[in-house]
Amino acid sequence: GNSVTxxxxxxxxxEEAFLTINCTYTATGYPSLFWYVQYPGEGLQLLLKATxxxxxxxxxxFEATYRKETTSFHLEKGSVQVSDSAVYFCxxxxxxxxxxxxxxxxxxxxxx
Amino acid sequence: xxxVTQTPKFRVLKxxxxxxxxxxxxxxxxxxxxxxxxxxxxxxxxxxxVGEGTTAxxxxxxxxxVSRLKKQNFLLGLESAxxxxxxxxxxxxxxxxxxxxxxxxxxTRLTVV
Numbered sequence: 001g002n003s004v005t006x007x008x009x010x011x012x013x014x015e016e017a018f019l020t021i022n023c024t025y026t027a028t029g030y031p032s033l034f035w036y037v038q039y040p041g042e043g044l045q046l047l048l049k050a051t052x053x054x055x056x057x058x059x060x061x062f063e064a065t066y067r068k069e070t071t072s073f074h075l076e077k078g079s080v081q082v083s084d085s086a087v088y089f090c091x092x093x094x095x096x097x098x099x100x101x102x103x104x105x106x107x108x109x110x111x112x
Numbered sequence: 113x114x115x116v117t118q119t120p121k122f123r124v125l126k127x128x129x130x131x132x133x134x135x136x137x138x139x140x141x142x143x144x145x146x147x148x149x150x151x152x153x154x155x156x157x158x159x160x161x162v163g164e165g166t167t168a169x170x171x172x173x174x175x176x177x178v179s180r181l182k183k184q185n186f187l188l189g190l191e192s193a194x195x196x197x198x199x200x201x202x203x204x205x206x207x208x209x210x211x212x213x214x215x216x217x218x219x220t221r222l223t224v225v
Contacts, residue, residue: 032211043116043202043216044155051211089155095210098143098162099170104154 002027006090006103013110019077021106023064023090026071031092033057033066033073038087038105047075047088085110114138118203118217125193125224133188133220135203141215143206144186146170146178148199149219155202161186162208193224 007022025033032051036044048057053068064075073090090103116137125131135144146158157170159178167178175197177189186205190197203217 034213036214036216041219043218044204044214045216046213049211049213091214093210093212098160098168099145099157100206100214102155 002031002092002094002097002101004090004092004101004103006088006106009087009105009107011106011108013080013108015082015110015112016079017110019075019080019084019108021075021088021090021108023073023075023103024071025073025090025092025101027092027094027101029094029096031094033064034091034093034100035062035064035073035075036089036091036102038089040086044089080108080110082110082112084108116203116205116215116217118201118220120220121218122221123223125190125222127193127195127224129193130189130191131193131222132190133201133203133222135186135188135205135217137184137186137203137205137215139205139215140183141205142183142208144180145204145206145214146176146186146188147202147204148172149202150199158188158201193222195224198222198224 034049035047048059050057050066087105145160147155161180164183201220204214206214
């Protein structure tokens with residue numbers, strides 16, 4: 001079956017630091033890959049996605065590249081802000097499946 | 113742009129009481145889902161629906177029932193609430209295409225005492 005593994009948190013950074021949150025996956029076929037963000041007290045929001053190998057998704061300064069050879073989709077940001085403090089979920093969706101697969105989430109805490 | 117709307121936002125129930133959580137989406141999405149989120153457990157799928165009039169069990173369906181009589185609404189029922197059902201419940205919707213993301217509601221925080 002499909003699975004998504006994320007690095008455990010919390011990840012604690014100072015403002016303007018570089019961020020990487022690792023995500024690796026196993027899946028049949030050629031899934032689409034997603035990153036979602038959940039701010040405190042809110043639901044998940046789609047942050048970015050990539051639908052085929054070597055695609056790069058980007059949004060709000062965050063980026064992730066679909067690496068089929070390493071089955072990875074790591075989230076990066078060059079300079080984090082306090083407002084980026086949230087929980088980040090990596091997810092995949094296979095074309096033939098009704099059900100998405102989510103990672104367990106990684107909490108990011110950014111200090112001023 | 114309402115997206116996915118969940119009602120109520122908060123609720124406290126006594127053990128044994130029943131309630132229904134409502135999810136409404138205005139995007140004409142085919143697929144709808146109910147999840148629960150507990151600390152350290154990530155998201156767990158309760159039930160889902162791939163079209164009006166259809167429902168299916170997810171990972172943790174026991175103690176819950178669902179109905180999808182109208183395409184835009186997906187109801188989650190608790191017939192006899194238990195403290196183990198204290199959680200935050202999220203509804204989500206999507207389209208069938210594999211490259212389509214999911215739109216989530218803002219959640220219902222339920223406490224069973």
